[in-house]
Amino acid sequence: MNAEPILFIAFGALALIGAVAVIGFKNPVYSAIALIVTFFAQAGLFILLGAHFVAAVQVIVYAGAIMVLFLFVIMLLNLGSVDVDRPKAGIAKGAAVILGIVFALEGVYIAVNASKGTAVARVKRESAVGGGSISAMQLKELNKIQATYQLTRDEIDTEYVPKVAAADKTVEDLTADEARTLIQTLQGEMGKTERIGTVLFSKFLLPFEVTSLILLAALIGVIALVKREEPKEVS
Amino acid sequence: MSLEWYLALSALLFTVGVIGVLIRRNAIIIFMCIELMLNAANLAFVAISRELGDPSGQVFVFFVMTVAAAEVAIGLAIIVSVFKHRETVNVDEVDSLKG
Numbered sequence: 001m002n003a004e005p006i007l008f009i010a011f012g013a014l015a016l017i018g019a020v021a022v023i024g025f026k027n028p029v030y031s032a033i034a035l036i037v038t039f040f041a042q043a044g045l046f047i048l049l050g051a052h053f054v055a056a057v058q059v060i061v062y063a064g065a066i067m068v069l070f071l072f073v074i075m076l077l078n079l080g081s082v083d084v085d086r087p088k089a090g091i092a093k094g095a096a097v098i099l100g101i102v103f104a105l106e107g108v109y110i111a112v113n114a115s116k117g118t119a120v121a122r123v124k125r126e127s128a129v130g131g132g133s134i135s136a137m138q139l140k141e142l143n144k145i146q147a148t149y150q151l152t153r154d155e156i157d158t159e160y161v162p163k164v165a166a167a168d169k170t171v172e173d174l175t176a177d178e179a180r181t182l183i184q185t186l187q188g189e190m191g192k193t194e195r196i197g198t199v200l201f202s203k204f205l206l207p208f209e210v211t212s213l214i215l216l217a218a219l220i221g222v223i224a225l226v227k228r229e230e231p232k233e234v235s
Numbered sequence: 236m237s238l239e240w241y242l243a244l245s246a247l248l249f250t251v252g253v254i255g256v257l258i259r260r261n262a263i264i265i266f267m268c269i270e271l272m273l274n275a276a277n278l279a280f281v282a283i284s285r286e287l288g289d290p291s292g293q294v295f296v297f298f299v300m301t302v303a304a305a306e307v308a309i310g311l312a313i314i315v316s317v318f319k320h321r322e323t324v325n326v327d328e329v330d331s332l333k334g
Binding site (some may be wrong): 017019032039074086097100104107110211 | 318
C-alpha cells in the first residue's frame with residue numbers, strides 16, 4: 001500500500017495547524033513553538049518529495065538556527081509576558097480575513113490548474129511515450145541527466161543499468177520501458193546530497209558564491225545595528 | 236500525491252502567512268509569518284522540482300534559506316534596536332516615518 005497520501009495529509013494538516021497557531025497565539029513564545037511544528041512538518045513533506053538534503057537543511061537551519069534566534073530575541077526583549085497585541089479594530093480584522101480567503105481560493109485555483117497546458121504537463125506526456133527500444137528522446141534525457149550530475153556513461157552502465165535490466169546491458173540496449181525506469185531512478189535520486197552538491201558547485205557556482213556576500217552583508221549589518229554606542233570621551 | 240496537492244497546500248500556507256502579517260501587530264510575529272510565506276514558496280519549489288525531474292528547484296530552496304537567514308538576522312536586529320529606543324515592538328506605534 002502506498003503510504004504517501006496518508007503521510008501527506010498528516011504532515012500537511014500538521015503544517016497548517018501549526019501555521020494557524022502561529023497567528024492565533026497571543027504569546028510570541030507559543031507562536032515560535034508552533035512555527036517549529038510547522039517547520040518539522042514541512043521537513044516531513046520534503047522527505048515525501050524525495051528531497052532529503054533539503055529536509056535536513058530545513059531542520060538544521062530553520063527549526064534550529066532561525067528559531068533559536070527568534071526565541072533569543074523574544075526572551076531578550078522579555079516579550080513572553082507582555083501582551084503588545086491589542087486586538088485590532090473588527091473591520092480591519094474582518095477585511096484581512098476576507099482578503100485572505102479570496103487569496104487562498106486564488107492560490108488553490110492556480111495550483112490545481114498549474115499542470116494543465118504548462119511545461120510540467122508537457123514533460124509528463126513525453127515521458128509516457130513507450131514501446132520498442134530506447135528512444136532518441138530518452139537518450140537525450142539521459143544525456144541531460146548525465147551532464148547535470150556530471151556522471152559518466154560508464155557509471156550509469158555499471159551502477160544504474162543493473163538495477164533496471166540485465167547486468168551486462170548498456171544504456172543503448174535498454175528497452176523503452178527499462179529506459180523510463182532508469183530515468184525515473186536517476187531523477188528520484190536528485191534529492192541526495194551528492195546530486196545537490198554536484199549541481200550546486202557546477203551550474204550554480206556563481207550564485208552560491210554570491211550568497212556568501214549576502215551573509216557577509218547581513219553579518220556586518222547586524223553588528224552595525226546593535227553595536228553599543230561607545231561613551232564619548234571627554235577631552 | 237500529485238503536484239496539485241502540494242501546490243494547494245503551499246498556497247494555503249502562504250495565505251496563512253499573509254493573514255498573519257495583516258492581522259497581527261507584534262513585529263516578531265509578523266516576521267514569523269514572513270518565514271511561513273518563504274517556507275510555502277520552498278514547498279512549491281521542491282514539489283515542482285520533483286515533477287520536472289530538475290534539481291534546480293531544490294538548489295533554489297537552498298538560496299531561499301540563505302536569504303531567509305540573512306533577513307531574520309537583520310530584521311531581528313532592527314526590532315531589537317527599535318525596542319531599545321521605544322520600548323515597544325508594536326508596529327502601529329512605530330510610525331516615525333508616517334506623513
